[in-house]
Amino acid sequence: MTAARPVVIEARKVSKRFPGVQALTDVDFELRQGEVHGLVGQNGAGKSTLMKLVSGVHTPDAGEVLVDGEELRYGSPRASREAGIAVIYQELTIAPEMSAADNVFLSGGDRPAGWRSLSRLRRRFDELGGLLGLDLDASERAGSLSVARQQQLEIMRALDGRRRVILMDEPTAALGRHEREALYRIIGALRESGIGIVYISHDLDEVLQLCDRVSVMRDGLLVETRPREEASKDALVKAMVGSALATRPPLVADASKGEEVLRVDDLNVPGAAHDVSFSLHRGEILGLAGLVGAGRTEILRAVAGADPRATGQMRIDGQEVPWPRSVRAALRRGIALAPEDRKSQGLVLNRTAAENVVMSDMRDVARGGLISRRRRRAAAAAACGPLAFDTARLDVQVSTLSGGNQQKLALAKWVHRRPRILLVDEPTRGIDVGAKVEVLRVLRHLADDGLGVILVSSELEEVVEAADRALVVAGGRGAGVLEGADLSVDRILQRVFAVEEAA
Amino acid sequence: MSAQATSVRGLFSRYGVRLLRTYGVVLALVLVVILVASQSSAFLTWTNITNLSGQWAAAGIIAVGMTYVIICGGLDLSVGASFSFCAITAAQVAQTTAPEVAFLAAIGVGLVIGTINGMVVTLLKVNSLIATLGTGLILAGLGLVWTDNAPIPVTDEGFARLGQEVAGIPYSGILLVLFLVVGGIVLARTVYGQWVYATGGNLEAASLTGLPTRLVTASTYAFTGVCAGVAGVIAASQLGAAQADFDPDLLFDVITIVVLGGTSLTGGFGAMWRTAVGIAIIATLDNGFNLLNLDPNFQDIFKGAILIGALALDSYAQRLARAREG
Numbered sequence: 001m002t003a004a005r006p007v008v009i010e011a012r013k014v015s016k017r018f019p020g021v022q023a024l025t026d027v028d029f030e031l032r033q034g035e036v037h038g039l040v041g042q043n044g045a046g047k048s049t050l051m052k053l054v055s056g057v058h059t060p061d062a063g064e065v066l067v068d069g070e071e072l073r074y075g076s077p078r079a080s081r082e083a084g085i086a087v088i089y090q091e092l093t094i095a096p097e098m099s100a101a102d103n104v105f106l107s108g109g110d111r112p113a114g115w116r117s118l119s120r121l122r123r124r125f126d127e128l129g130g131l132l133g134l135d136l137d138a139s140e141r142a143g144s145l146s147v148a149r150q151q152q153l154e155i156m157r158a159l160d161g162r163r164r165v166i167l168m169d170e171p172t173a174a175l176g177r178h179e180r181e182a183l184y185r186i187i188g189a190l191r192e193s194g195i196g197i198v199y200i201s202h203d204l205d206e207v208l209q210l211c212d213r214v215s216v217m218r219d220g221l222l223v224e225t226r227p228r229e230e231a232s233k234d235a236l237v238k239a240m241v242g243s244a245l246a247t248r249p250p251l252v253a254d255a256s257k258g259e260e261v262l263r264v265d266d267l268n269v270p271g272a273a274h275d276v277s278f279s280l281h282r283g284e285i286l287g288l289a290g291l292v293g294a295g296r297t298e299i300l301r302a303v304a305g306a307d308p309r310a311t312g313q314m315r316i317d318g319q320e321v322p323w324p325r326s327v328r329a330a331l332r333r334g335i336a337l338a339p340e341d342r343k344s345q346g347l348v349l350n351r352t353a354a355e356n357v358v359m360s361d362m363r364d365v366a367r368g369g370l371i372s373r374r375r376r377r378a379a380a381a382a383a384c385g386p387l388a389f390d391t392a393r394l395d396v397q398v399s400t401l402s403g404g405n406q407q408k409l410a411l412a413k414w415v416h417r418r419p420r421i422l423l424v425d426e427p428t429r430g431i432d433v434g435a436k437v438e439v440l441r442v443l444r445h446l447a448d449d450g451l452g453v454i455l456v457s458s459e460l461e462e463v464v465e466a467a468d469r470a471l472v473v474a475g476g477r478g479a480g481v482l483e484g485a486d487l488s489v490d491r492i493l494q495r496v497f498a499v500e501e502a503a
Numbered sequence: 504m505s506a507q508a509t510s511v512r513g514l515f516s517r518y519g520v521r522l523l524r525t526y527g528v529v530l531a532l533v534l535v536v537i538l539v540a541s542q543s544s545a546f547l548t549w550t551n552i553t554n555l556s557g558q559w560a561a562a563g564i565i566a567v568g569m570t571y572v573i574i575c576g577g578l579d580l581s582v583g584a585s586f587s588f589c590a591i592t593a594a595q596v597a598q599t600t601a602p603e604v605a606f607l608a609a610i611g612v613g614l615v616i617g618t619i620n621g622m623v624v625t626l627l628k629v630n631s632l633i634a635t636l637g638t639g640l641i642l643a644g645l646g647l648v649w650t651d652n653a654p655i656p657v658t659d660e661g662f663a664r665l666g667q668e669v670a671g672i673p674y675s676g677i678l679l680v681l682f683l684v685v686g687g688i689v690l691a692r693t694v695y696g697q698w699v700y701a702t703g704g705n706l707e708a709a710s711l712t713g714l715p716t717r718l719v720t721a722s723t724y725a726f727t728g729v730c731a732g733v734a735g736v737i738a739a740s741q742l743g744a745a746q747a748d749f750d751p752d753l754l755f756d757v758i759t760i761v762v763l764g765g766t767s768l769t770g771g772f773g774a775m776w777r778t779a780v781g782i783a784i785i786a787t788l789d790n791g792f793n794l795l796n797l798d799p800n801f802q803d804i805f806k807g808a809i810l811i812g813a814l815a816l817d818s819y820a821q822r823l824a825r826a827r828e829g
């Protein structure tokens with residue numbers, strides 16, 4: 001079906017080298033009109049580099065990128081825009097203080113230099129919204145919209161320039177289930193209108209559901225492109241990892257639970273959590289399961305002392321303690337938080353890996369206040385050991401590392417400090433399959449060492465797989481604890497929807 | 504041929520950018536020194552250089568403190584006013600008591616000023632530019648009121664001691680080197696220094712890691728206050744007098760020194776050796792203009808152009824580095 005449609009973008013034998021890395025080698029790639037083309041591969045496989053070549057951000061070292069049969073002018077965002085190519089990056093480019101409509105028509109709409117007719121812009125805004133089946137208020141401040149809505153603004157922006165190609169880099173990574181469904185519908189509408197879409201995602205189920213064709217990348221090569229009908233999850237995973245097929249280590253829980261290390265009663269965070277209670281045992285991974293916006297992150301932050309508005313009762317080892325009013329107070333009680341966004345909240349990007357790891361506790365790396373580089377390196381290497389982080393990279397600036405490696409460092413930081421209770425917020429977001437397994441294995445390893453771990457993840461499958469018990473959260477309230485055979489995605493969703501319907 | 508070109512470009516983007524970003528400022532210093540030395544034989548002499556160290560001690564010592572503030576992600580615009588105020592304090596107290604007491608009083612006042620700055624920024628959460636602009640204005644006004652805008656001369660001979668020399672080197676120059684060395688070691692090698700970098704590099708990550716970020720931030724202003732106190736004492740001692748609005752160029756010189764050295768105004772990146780190089784460049788240029796009898800008015804034009812040039816170069820190198828990572 002798609003084969004009959006004309007090709008919009010074609011990359012012919014493109015190669016790109018960065019210092020120290022051959023990012024792409026002789027890649028052939030094509031996108032047809034009205035096609036959703038999935039692009040999958042592990043982190044570092046070259047997906048993003050390929051997108052940057054196709055969108056004209058980078059210049060290929062060899063090969064060429066053709067748009068409608070003519071070579072693209074590289075290095076000029078303007079030329080790409082005129083060629084009808086839009087990119088929606090994982091990190092959104094929304095100006096939070098401007099209105100929704102102003103964000104969509106950021107480049108000035110159809111009259112870049114001229115007088116802006118507000119009523120015309122508003123009409124055009126509603127038109128675009130209608131096209132996508134969206135109901136957005138043009139005058140709403142963009143910063144107060146949810147991430148999903150902001151993303152919809154970006155899609156509208158892409159549509160406004162009469163684009164024919166939209167490249168989406170992990171658009172669903174930050175979305176909840178409902179929001180994903182909405183995005184799928186939008187993508188369906190875009191496809192119908194003849195727009196070609198390249199869709200990068202780590203979620204293979206999603207790719208198989210959504211895409212007409214799927215291309216797999218590995219180590220800078222495009223290893224295969226096949227129509228959806230001929231693709232399966234297993235085949236994709238095999239193609240992604242190549243011959244070195246990772247055997248999944250079992251993540252089974254040790255059935256013997258330790259004593260209660262943390263008990264939280266009647267936790268309240270204004271506007272986010274109401275009367276939430278739960279307990280956590282030594283050696284246990286407790287999942288907080290729920291949809292985005294259910295209050296999971298807020299609960300974690302409150303327990304970690306990062307939200308001064310929180311109130312509630314806390315018991316540690318059965319002893320009543322005052323609610324921690326600061327991160328430092330929580331740390332003194334042995335509670336540590338690995339936050340949701342490792343780049344903006346977890347790591348100091350322009351310092352080295354080793355410096356970041358030991359940041360959490362420098363008592364052992366300094367003598368008389370002076371830091372010993374040797375001790376720092378040794379301590380960091382020791383903390384990174386269980387995480388399979390390449391210690392040769394300890395002296396590298398964190399900003400140059402991949403998402404998976406950054407996440408390992410964000411955890412290594414707490415391995416180094418050895419808290420008694422570790423709160424982990426979305427540790428596997430945006431990292432590849434291999435790194436995901438490793439991160440979850442480390443959490444289990446830490447629990448086996450006697451830590452109590454609380455895990456928040458948007459991927460319910462992951463909670464089911466990795467946690468011993470799960471507290472279901474919906475609408476800021478606890479909706480029961482599931483464990484054993486009851487801990488399944490279906491049961492979690494049942495609980496969630498029971499609350500949502502009651503509300 | 505194309506492969507050849509690629510590899511040369513590759514080599515440049517691999518090593519060139521990093522070297523340029525790291526040592527471009529040293530290269531600039533070497534060029535400026537060669538330029539001035541080739542035009543004037545008086546420049547590279549022991550006497551001239553030790554004189555310069557005394558001349559630039561006040562601005563240099565404040566720049567040491569400012570380096571901490573900027574790496575920690577802030578900026579202190581009150582240093583010019585607090586410098587003058589501390590100098591006045593020294594001169595006023597010296598009217599009635601021993602010079603040593605006057606010196607300590609001035610440094611103590613500097614500490615108080617810096618602590619107040621730090622508290623306004625961290626506790627009242629006022630943007631550091633506005634906070635220190637405000638305290639600077641207040642201090643400048645207080646200084647004028649206190650002195651009636653007249654110079655305060657000091658007759659006590661002991662008061663002038665800091666402006667004198669030992670073994671041909673001015674005390675003030677020795678103090679400058681001491682501040683640079685100790686300030687540099689603390690910044691680069693201690694736990695506290697790491698906290699300063701982390702707080703400036705990513706405030707949220709630092710505070711979620713449990714670092715005492717507010718204390719760290721406030722301490723950089725307090726230290727800068729002390730530096731302004733020491734600088735004020737040095738200047739008052741050198742002149743044997745003090746005055747409100749002592750040195751209107753001081754604030755600009757201090758910021759130029761730190762930024763020219765390559766310490767980033769976005770916080771989290773920088774080093775004390777950079778500030779030392781910054782001092783050397785500014786002192787060399789200034790001295791060059793004097794030695795060559797050039798119109799001093801051109802000097803400001805030149806300084807401004809150099810400052811913009813340095814920042815543009817740094818931002819270019821950063822963009823190259825980022826492109827390499829992406």
